[in-house]
Amino acid sequence: MTHRTLIKDLSALPDGPVTVAGWVETVRDQKKVQFVVLRDESGALQLVNPATREIAEDVEDAAAAASALALTETISGLSLGTFITVTGELKHDERVKLGGLEVKVGTLEVAGASLPEAPIAADSSLDKRLDYRWLDLRQPKNALIFRIQTTLEHAWRTWWVGNGFVEIHTPKLMESPSESRAELFQLDYFDLGTAYLAQSPQHFKQMAQAAGFGKVFEISPVFRADPSFTSRHATEFISVDAEISWIDSYEDVISMQEQLLAAGLAAVKAKxxxxxxxxxxxxxxxxxxxxxxxxxxxxxxLLKSERGYTVPREDGDLDPEGERQISAYVKEKYGHDFVFVTDYPANIRPYYHMRDPETGLTKSYDLIYNGTEITTGAQREHRIDELLANAKDKGLDPAGIGEYLEFFKYGIPPHGGFGMGLARVLMLLLGESSIRETTLLFRGPTRLAP
Amino acid sequence: MTHRTLIKDLSALPDGPVTVAGWVETVRDQKKVQFVVLRDESGALQLVNPATREIAEDVEDAAAAASALALTETISGLSLGTFITVTGELKHDERVKLGGLEVKVGTLEVAGASLPEAPIAADSSLDKRLDYRWLDLRQPKNALIFRIQTTLEHAWRTWWVGNGFVEIHTPKLMESPSESRAELFQLDYFDLGTAYLAQSPQHFKQMAQAAGFGKVFEISPVFRADPSFTSRHATEFISVDAEISWIDSYEDVISMQEQLLAAGLAAVKAKxxxxxxxxxxxxxxxxxxxxxxxxxxxxxxLLKSERGYTVPREDGDLDPEGERQISAYVKEKYGHDFVFVTDYPANIRPYYHMRDPETGLTKSYDLIYNGTEITTGAQREHRIDELLANAKDKGLDPAGIGEYLEFFKYGIPPHGGFGMGLARVLMLLLGESSIRETTLLFRGPTRLAP
Known part of the structure; x- marks a missing residue:
């Protein structure tokens, strides 16, 4: 391993020799002195080199002078983005704006040179930036998103593991379309015909309840083949899923999810x-x-009486503006960024959401965070007769859900869970305008690369 | 939430009222007394009920007698596998073989009934068991595998997070085939033509090095379309991946991986x-x-001199028997379950493994655990000219790897990493005969369900 010091750790070191490594962010090539801003994953550092532009004829140490000239020329020739390793002398100096320290270059080694012309700049269009996403991710703000993601997921998993959940990995290749075929990618699967890419792990995380696992979680990719071009939809995205048995109502799922989110955000804030x-x-x-x-x-x-807004949908569901408005209302009234909207009518929920026998409403909820929905959750219908009745009520062919029903036949406890879009949570946490910014490598109907 | 006590926690409770929930594992319906073994995700418990077979004409409390009769009849009618909730009296009794305690049933509620005939038994064929995997997973031994998996992964991620790694989620939908087309599933992707399912996150985890992320990890599904029917191959499996920058050789990758494995196995042993x-x-x-x-x-x-075994392959690679033999040798000689086999010749390694300029051997390794390979790792070739030369040497068309080469053009540090099959690690840790046993829901050329 190159025994480098991360830039963020330099300030704690005394003046003296250090090795640092990263990429060249800027070069200021003045006649008498050269400045390089070197960046690594932890921060940025000023490198300084007194320029040697020519070798005086009467120089005492010709070899040293030649070496100094070569170093100056190497720095003059550095393309932005080039990865270098530098050994030099660390000096704390309050006059240096960048962190109050600099490193005087001793030796500089080019580890991976860049072409001279960077294809994107900080002000390039989002689409252009995504074309060169690996360069776009060098921006400190963009890189930070994924360190936040790391912390958030680790805090969530730590909460789950501490509360007795089992981590599962469910297959993304499925034999039968679980719901709407329109949303499913298809592929040829050996001699077995067509396979479908999972649009959610729900089928399998319910199966884990039939297996008696009790409480499970999974963070995994899912795939949606319907063409959506909004700032909050993607063709492939990371779904954060949990499912628990022995619930009395969706309230038990809500209670788990809010504790989880609070634990995750506390860890993000702390770190x-x-x-x-x-x-x-x-x-x-x-x-x-x-x-x-x-x-x-x-x-x-409330939207009508408090915000003067009537949702212009006939099916009774909220639209994006309705989500923003109720979120704003809750923020004003309760000072809270989150709101669980509960008890959706059956006509806008899938057949497998349990219905309240008295009201006919489903035992389901959406979670809205800073104006946008991030989750659908529910108590599932685990009684096979009710499942069939619900499916029939929706005009579904029981044959089409046969595989789904199979694991309800040999006993399954009452259960429920939620799915949550990871990139949406990050987008709303950080006030970003699109999940394209909070997805490592976005996939949409017009984007399949890089 | 049903306020149940997990069965494993009962032994610490005093005699008295408890609620437990789980599924019916056995029923012993004797004339005077009924015994039910109830299992939940934490253990098994004996329930006992003094049978009431008829109501005496001169009974004092007719309602209580009717209730007792009904309870007896409910228990007599319980199908194995049915999920029930039971409230009753816990009694510690050393004569009870199952944990030294039993619960006398007060009330019993059927939460999810099973059909009377279980479709599999413990001695069913593996293939039959996999047809009803959600029932097969109720076997304590099978369920334990996934609690071990949870502990192992959490220990790994904790190690990575503690060592400054970033968790990434790379796309599983790719525009171009990264290597051999034969191993790739294809699908129609909107108007963009064909998409491929990732057979490894390697392309993208290297891209994260070009992005300056430094150290990354990912645990995610990958897909292989080549028909393999061995006990250690799957069409879809979970790959455990890490990639790190600024390495001097593959030794840095090896060092990271062995620390990671030791931390994971220590956590598994402890828990x-x-x-x-x-x-x-x-x-x-x-x-x-x-x-x-x-x-x-x-x-x-060593295989020749110490084990009398000559690998019958012309390309110089190890075969499964060679892996078993060298593993046995290392176990005998060093008492170690693992061995890194290093410095593979270029002809049996991909073009992107860095080659030693003196020996021509690649800076790569396999890791063998209890007789079977679980990992390939390497220092990658990060210099674009050498990459192209290696590709040409392999007879690859440079145009076919164009997208792969793109992110090498704007600077990339020296780097390397490994990929490791999660189910293989579990199989070899637990002495199982097939990854079908250590995969939640196996996918192979002849299996796409459940």
Whole structure:
């Protein structure tokens, strides 16, 4: 291993020899002195080199002078983006704006040169930036997103593991379309015919309840073949899923999810709060538990009475503007970034959401975060007769859901769960305008690369 | 939430009222007394009920007698596998073989009934068991595998996060085939033509090095379309991947991987060592670091001189028997379950493995665990001219690897990494005969369900 010091760790070191490595962010090639800003995954550092532009005829140490000239020429020739390793002398100096320190270059080795012309700049269009996403990700703000993601996921998994959940990996290749065929990618699968890419792990995480696993979680890719071009949809995205047995109502799922989110955001604030304030201008809010809950019917009334907004949909569901408005209402009224909207009518929920026998409403919810839905959750219908009745009520052919029903036949406890889009959570946490910014390598109907 | 007590926690409770929930494993319906073995995800418990077979004409409390009769009849009618909730009286009794305690049933509620005939038994064929995998997973031994998996992955991620790695989620839908087309599933992707399912995240985890991420990891599904029917191959499996920058040689990758494995196995032994001994008859070995390393050429010599085995392959690679033999040799000689076999010749390695300019051998390795390969790792060739030369040497068309080469053009540091099959590690840790046993829901050329 190159025994380099991460740039963020330099400030704690005394003046003296160090080795650093990273890529060239800027070069200021002045006549008498050269400055390079070197960046690594932890920060940026000023390198300085007194320029040697020619070798005096009467020089005492000709070899040293030739070496100094070569170093100057190497620095003059550095393309931005080139990866280099530098050994030199660290010096703390309060006058240096960049962190109050600099490294005087001793030796400089080019580890991976860049072409001279960078294909994108910080102000390139989003689409152009995504064409060269690996360069776009060198921007400190963009790189930070994925360190935040790392912290968030690890905090979630730690919460789950600490609460007795089992991590599962469910197949992404499925024999039968679980729901709407329109949303499914298809492929030829050996001699078995067509396979479908999973649009959600739900089928399998319910199966894990029939297996008696009790509580499970999974963070994994899912695939949607319907062409969506909004800032919050992707063809392939990471779904954060959990499913638990022995629930009395969807309230048990909600309770689990709000604790999970609070634990995750607390970890993000503790580890990255300062950087997020600096680079995104945002103060991370750790939400109070319990989050507000409002039945959908009441949401519609509040939107009318408190916000003067009537949702222009006939099916009774919320539209994006309705989500923004109820979120704004909750923020004003309760100071909360999250709101659970509950008790959706059956006509806008899938057949496998359990229905309340008295109201006919489903025992389901959406979770809205800073104005946008990030989750659908529900108690599932685990009674096979009711499942069939619900499916029939929706006009579904029971034969089409046969594989799904199979694992309900040999015993399954009451259960429920949720799915949550990882990139959406990050987008809304950081105030970004699109999940394209919070997805490592976005996939959409017009983008399959890089 | 049903306020149930997990069965494993009962032994710490005093005699008195408890609620438990799980599925019916056995029913012994004797004339005067009924016994039910109830299992949940944590253990098994004996329920007992004094049978009431008829209501005496002169009974004092007719309602209580009717209730007792109904309970007896419910228990008599329980199908195995049915999920039930039971409230009753816990009693510690050393004469009870199953954990030294039993619960006398007060009320019993059927939460999810099973059909009367179980479609599989413990001695069903593997293929039959996999047809009803959700029932097969109720076997304590099978369920334990996935709690071990949870612990192992969490220990790995904790190690990575503690060592400054970034968790990435790379796309599984790719525009171009990265290597051999024969191994790739294809699908129609909107108007963009054909997409391929990733057979490895390698392309993208290298891209993250060009992005300056430094150290990354990912645990994610990958897909192989070549028909393999061995006990250690699957069409879809979970790949455990890491990639790090600024390495001097593959030795840096090896060093990271052996620390990771030792940390994971230590966590498994600490949390599940007793259960593994009981259910698998295996003592978990936490490997000493460093693991033995042997160059491939020396492995061939040792196989001949020490084991009398000549590998019957012309290309110089090891065969499965060679892996078993060298593993046995290392176990005998060093008492170690792992061995890194290093320095593979270029003809049996892909073009992107860095070659040693003096020997021509690649800077790559395989890791063998208890007789079977679980990993290929390498320092990657990050210099674009050498990459092209290697590709040409292999007879590859440079146009076919154009997208792969793109992100080498704008600077990339020296780097390397490994990929490791999760189900193989579990199979070899637990002495199982096939990854079908250590995969939640196996996918192979003849299996796409459940």
């Amino acid at each position: 990255h709060g300062d950087e997020i304030r600096e680079l995104f201008g945002i103060e991370v809010e750790v939400p109070q538990v319990p989050f507000p809950r409002i039945p959908l019917a009441e949401v519609h009334e | 599940h060592g007793d259960e593994i001994r009981e259910l698998f008859g295996i003592e978990v070995e936490v490997p000493q670091v460093p693991f033995p390393r042997i160059p491939l050429a020396e492995v061939h010599e």
